[in-house]
Amino acid sequence: MLTSGRADTGDPERVNKKRRQQAILEIVAAQPVASQEELRQLLDDRGFAVTQSTLSRDLRELRLARIPTPLGARYASPDAPGDDHRTALEDVLPQFFASADGVGELLVLKTIPGGAQPIAEAIDAQALPEVLGTIAGENTILVICRSATARDRLERKLERVARTGA
Amino acid sequence: MLTSGRADTGDPERVNKKRRQQAILEIVAAQPVASQEELRQLLDDRGFAVTQSTLSRDLRELRLARIPTPLGARYASPDAPGDDHRTALEDVLPQFFASADGVGELLVLKTIPGGAQPIAEAIDAQALPEVLGTIAGENTILVICRSATARDRLERKLERVARTGA
DNA sequence: TGGCCCTGTGCAATAATATGCATTAATCAT
């Protein structure tokens, strides 16, 4: 009887594992997958009938991680180059901004790792009157402002955009 | 009434969030963290008392993912290449430091080629109070300090560590 | 200044993931 055991197909599952994991890679690359259960259904559509347990193990073997984003969790390869960056300040600031501080006409922005470059680009793209220029590292941006007053104004503005998205 | 509410400390938690998240980045960079509960305890040791719920939210904001490995799960930045850079200032400074100079609240460190990144990371990791942030190139680091005085103090300190290893 | 709104948080419930154990089929060494 079918008390337990593997899939109901009688074919050698050793072969299937590889193909299934290959399919997982393709699926995950092609579309956002938020949970193992969702992945299970997608695989089911492709003819791979397995349980969530198996996927948990597959994902570990494939080194795929569930990466949390503001838009929900997504399975992806941890070291894959994240999504392409947009240049809209309203987009990248809420996404990457960590903190702002400054002295004189210098504004120092901290971002989450990898966020400095996109934000700096976005700021540059705006050609803000109070900004002379920006220099970005990995997670830090130096913004050279026209004056301490301008720095103060910019700081508030950026914090607002970061928080409210506008 | 006592129905619920936040921590029992009466201080403004808005301020703490940033520092806590910074601490999270440092902890996660420094050692393997397998679960949010484990992270909670590590933060507790550092004086940040929050619940695991809060960490769930922090981790999402920081884009840190729980990455499965054969050795167990680890929290890490998804797009960070497996970094094994050392973060001990006492290590990297004597190794790479070349010279220090500055004006106002800006400190410019010169290093031997390739030494800027590691030293900047080490400085960041220390979260020194006099430092607003660092930006590193190939062999030059710009350190933005809180004040000219702070710059002076930092300059002496770094030169001492570079020379004596402590 | 008073109200309104927004952020940060805890708590408890819910959702998602990981895993110990059992089972099956395939392989292997006798």
Next chain:
DNA sequence: ATGATTAATGCATATTATTGCACAGGGCCA
């Protein structure tokens, strides 16, 4: 062939993570 060994997996459950809800404190605006 036959028992031993191994790999893959399901099931039930344990472990972890996320979220809905409520509330406190601060900022902001009329």
